[in-house]
Amino acid sequence: MVMTARNLAVARGGVTVLQGLDFALAPGEALILRGPNGSGKTTLLRTLAGLQPLAGGEIDLPPDTVAYAAHADGLKSTLTVAENLAFWAAIYGGPSPDQAVQAMDLAALTRRRAGELSAGQKRRLGLARLLVTGRPLWLLDEPTVSLDVASVALFAEVVRQHLAGGGAAIIATHVDLGLPEARVFDLDPYRIRIMVRDGFDEAFG
Amino acid sequence: MRALLLRDLRLAMRTGGGFGLGLAFFLILAVLVPLGVGAEGATLGRIAPGILWVGALLACLLSLDRIFALDHEDGSLDLLATSPIPLEGVVAVKALAHWLVTGLPLTLLAPGLGVLLNLAPGAYGWLVLSLLLGTPTLSIVGAFGAALTVGLRRGGLLLSLLVLPLYMPTLIFGAEVVRRGADGMALGTPLALLAAISLGAVALLPFAAASALRVNLR
């Protein structure tokens, strides 16, 4: 197993939004999170990435396994595409950026500054960052925003290769990625209807 | 870690603005003070140590909110927090980068401004030494303040309010070193205390700042 979550609960701003989550992810598996806006997809991904404390339950996840890609790509507009990728490769100690550049079709852009790229190109660069982390588990939050059809296909291919290489991915998305082998995980049954401020509320008479 | 330092330095160089502004501010202050106080050399010489230290401190303050705010906006901070580098290391490296582009240039510029302010000849060496020992504290305390206020919309103003009281010991000992240097008095005690505060701050504050960042990221 790449990771296992048992009876997991996650909280946003002190309010528990999802609870009782049980799932496991084997190498080569992808999980697609489904749920309406505000259902806690981002919160779940941030919790798995270790950015937020758990509201309950437990996660089995070896250290240094996740690569997180949020709405913001973490790009510096004054650095070139190559410099941005080289930086994240150095930080994560991952493989050299060349292969990532090829995979996300950025070869023609390496010397351009990230600030000069279009929204879709930036997104591709942000996703190429995942490849240079060398981490086995990808946590992707709406990865296809501002990508055109061709780029979505490109991205799906990259994810497929990652899975084939023994990686895993958890993806929050609304669009069809063209990954029929991915498991769909609907968050709706785990949502909390009545929100309770954790640990504080029930203590009142 | 080295990659992060190099990136921050490169960003500071390319973006210009933010960090160069501190130096320009320091220069303007050194020009404004004589215009306001009067051109009499003796008066200027007497207040020069204090003015130079206050000026360096305020100039340093200008660029503090950039330490984490930009990385927070574009999502880099989230990614750094999930990276193999401990967040304490990130804080230390970013404070070091801030010092290299503000504290160090300010220290080098200060003797030149000392001439404008008629600083006593014996004090130049002590001015540079005290700034060299004191400005790292300004950067690391600033990084702590920036970590506390990173998610806030009007963080810049609040940051000054939080950080300035924390700067007081450094300011007092730093300016005291230069003043005693100018008067040719013994200055071992304030110099040692200044260095001690710097060492303590550099050793301990990255932990406080990193825990503040973790709270702000969740």
Next chain:
Amino acid sequence: MSIWEYANPKKFMQTSARALPWAIGLTVICLVVGLVWGFFFTPDDYKQGSTVKIIYLHVPSAMMAINVWVMMLVTSLIWIVRRHHVSALAAKAAAPIGLTFTLIALVTGALWGQPMWGTWWAWDPRLTSFLILCLFYFGYIALWSAIENPDTAADLTAILCLVGSVFALLSRYAVNFWNQGLHQGASLSLDKEENVSDVFWVPLLVCIAGFVLLFVTLVLMRTRTEIRARRLQALLARERVA
């Protein structure tokens, strides 16, 4: 029974509701007795005349200004280590009270200093330290009010309080080093020789007790308000979803 049971909001609300009337009553008695005694039934000082009587406001508020910060430091530590919400809210509730005590100490000090030293303000170490303390209070309160999420605010202000305490202590020594002052030595100490004479000493002690009780009363009331505000927020959040 462990003392931590009082950190349970419900238990705290019950206990504080019972304690409050007593606290209020004792505060009023102590303050009235102490101040009336001090103001009207003590002789004028042979050197300072009747101005010396401001001591009955000045000394207790100055002591409390520092003690409140220490209390905030302790409650912040409790919040960081044991995560009791009441503790964090008590620190939040105490800060404006501490700031007020600091301001009272500064203003009464200025009123006293003018006839004695011929100046409202001097950069004396004690005065300067209090001004710095005042800035620390401002920063702490500003940080609380700037952050929306109450748990985040509690965490960050607690960290600020810890770091701030270290720097406040450093500032205190730095300021002593920086300027030797006009201010007289401590008014009270265990070493009897230095103390003000007995005629002033007893009503002063009553006043100090009154100020401590006043603080306890105010901090209980304000903490209760904060707890109710949090409770209200929780209910509103529940309402929105249900």
